Amino acid sequence: MTPPAHRFSVAPMMDWTDRHCRALHRVLSRHALLYTEMVTAPAVIHGDRERLLGFDPVEHPVALQLGGSEPDQLAEAARIGQGFGYDEINLNVGCPSDRVQSGRFGACLMREPQLVADCMAAIREAVTCPATVKCRIGVDDQDPVESLFATVDASAAVGVTTFIVHARKAWLKGLSPKENRDVPPLDYGLVRRLKRERPHLTIVINGGVPDLDAAEAHLAPDEHGVVLDGVMLGRAAYHEPALLGEADRRLFGAETPDVDPFEAIARYRPYMGARLEEGVHLPAMTRHMLGLMHGRPGARAFRRILTVESIRPGAGLEVVDQAVEAVREAEAKRDARAEQAA
Numbered sequence: 001m002t003p004p005a006h007r008f009s010v011a012p013m014m015d016w017t018d019r020h021c022r023a024l025h026r027v028l029s030r031h032a033l034l035y036t037e038m039v040t041a042p043a044v045i046h047g048d049r050e051r052l053l054g055f056d057p058v059e060h061p062v063a064l065q066l067g068g069s070e071p072d073q074l075a076e077a078a079r080i081g082q083g084f085g086y087d088e089i090n091l092n093v094g095c096p097s098d099r100v101q102s103g104r105f106g107a108c109l110m111r112e113p114q115l116v117a118d119c120m121a122a123i124r125e126a127v128t129c130p131a132t133v134k135c136r137i138g139v140d141d142q143d144p145v146e147s148l149f150a151t152v153d154a155s156a157a158v159g160v161t162t163f164i165v166h167a168r169k170a171w172l173k174g175l176s177p178k179e180n181r182d183v184p185p186l187d188y189g190l191v192r193r194l195k196r197e198r199p200h201l202t203i204v205i206n207g208g209v210p211d212l213d214a215a216e217a218h219l220a221p222d223e224h225g226v227v228l229d230g231v232m233l234g235r236a237a238y239h240e241p242a243l244l245g246e247a248d249r250r251l252f253g254a255e256t257p258d259v260d261p262f263e264a265i266a267r268y269r270p271y272m273g274a275r276l277e278e279g280v281h282l283p284a285m286t287r288h289m290l291g292l293m294h295g296r297p298g299a300r301a302f303r304r305i306l307t308v309e310s311i312r313p314g315a316g317l318e319v320v321d322q323a324v325e326a327v328r329e330a331e332a333k334r335d336a337r338a339e340q341a342a
Contacts, residue, residue, distance in 0.1 A: 007204050007230030008215065008251045009033035009164070010237045010244070012065040012092070012134075017238070020275070021288040022059045025237065027267035028244035028259050031252045034062045038092045040105070041068035041077035053084045058271065063088035065134065067095065069105045069115060071122035082127040089127055091119060093135040093151065096170035096180040107170035110139045110147050117154035124159055132162040134206070136170045137190055144169060144190055152194060152201070162202040164232055165191045181235075188218070196226045204230035211236060212243055212250050219251070239291045261292045265324060273317060282310040282319060289320075298330030 010017065010025055012035035022034045039052050044066070055062060064086040068074045078089045093116055095106035109116050116133065123131045133155050138147035152163050168184040175183055186208045195203040205218050205228050215231045231251075237244055245259035259267070272285050286306040293299040305323040309315060 007033055007162075007202070007232075008247060009035060009063075009204070009230065009232045011206060011232050011234035012036060012038055012063075012090075013234060013238060014038060014095075014097075016288075018284075018288075019055045019059065020280075020285045021238070022062060023056055023271045024264070024268050024285075024288050024292075025241060025244055026059050027264050027271075028241060029247045030256075031248050031254065032244060033088070034059055035090065036062065036064050036086075038065045038067045038095060038106075039077075041066055041070065041073040044077035044080050045073060049080065049084075053081060053086075055084070056271065057085075060085075061087040063090050063132070065090040065092050066123075067092045067105045069109060069112075069119060071118045074119050075122040075126035078123045078126045078131070082129050086129065088130045088132060089123055090132045090134055090164070091116070091123065093133055094166050094170065095177075096136075096139075096172055096175070097177045107136050107139050108172060110136055110142065110151055110170070113147075113150040113154040116151055117158050117160075120155045120160050121158040130162060131160060132164065133160055134164040134166070136166050136168060137187055138169045139172050140169070142169070144187060145193075148190060148194060149197075152198065156198070156201060161200075162204070162229075163194075164204040164206050164230075165194065166207040167191045167205060168207050192222050192224075192226055192228065195228055196224055199226075202229040204228070204232055206232035206234065209233050209236060211240075212246055215251060238288075240294045241288070241292050242294065261296070261327075262324065264292065265289070265320065269317060269320065272320065276316060282315045286310045286320065293327050296327055296331065297334045298327035301326040301330065 010032055014037050017035060017037050025034055043052055064081040066074055066077050081089055092106055093109045120131060135151055137144040167186045167188050170180050171184055191205045209215055209231060218228055218231045221227050242261045248254035249258055290303045290306060293302045302323045305326060309319040
């Protein structure tokens, strides 16, 4: 059995990992660390905090990811986040979007390791919960070895001990944010080298991890006996969330049964019902479920029903029930055909 991961987490993804998404992921895995979408420090300080930061207690453990480059602002935003009950404050030093470049935060901070350290020192002084960094291995024409180690070492010098490393450069000139998720080559070896040469730090690998088999492989010792401290899944966990139903057993050694999609929906149903009573529209929640039946008979009908029927005025949980029934009927027909063939 794979040794329990020190950290297994679902990556922060803009427009995806909102509170409803996290509630769904939590019913699939009790132990995975979940992240918010990135929220800028000024938005936390001046914006609608309940809308930006509010979350359901079922989501724990959950981390707040902040964007920014002003230490005082980040310290204040971190204090507010801890006040809301977040289990960790994470600084984004990896997002390559045009908006973060113009705002001098995200991946462009890889060029300013001392500024990152100043930001992290301010955050650490402001909160008692863990403060962590999520970064790339470099940007544009930087030498990844130099940029990654400089960023990590500067923040480690002010007491940061946990780094989540997306094992790709970000090309801020010439590639779109979407292309930056796939085009720059992955360098897993560099992340392992970082752990080998900085064994006292907690190093979590991210980027291009397609499933739990790959996650387990990342958590296995390499030829030097080096073991990474954790793995973070991104789009795979969102597009095929059912894989999270096996994570507690496979990555944490839990003896509880895996959570299949049907059980996940049954567990998610009370949450959806409570939010519907609060006035949340059904599509805000069902959009995160579209990949839940991936690979099963009836998956296409499941997606179609959730997409089309959920937007109708007054749509409620009966739409979810209808979508689930479509999968059950398709599976029953498959089983019947298999029996006849036998």
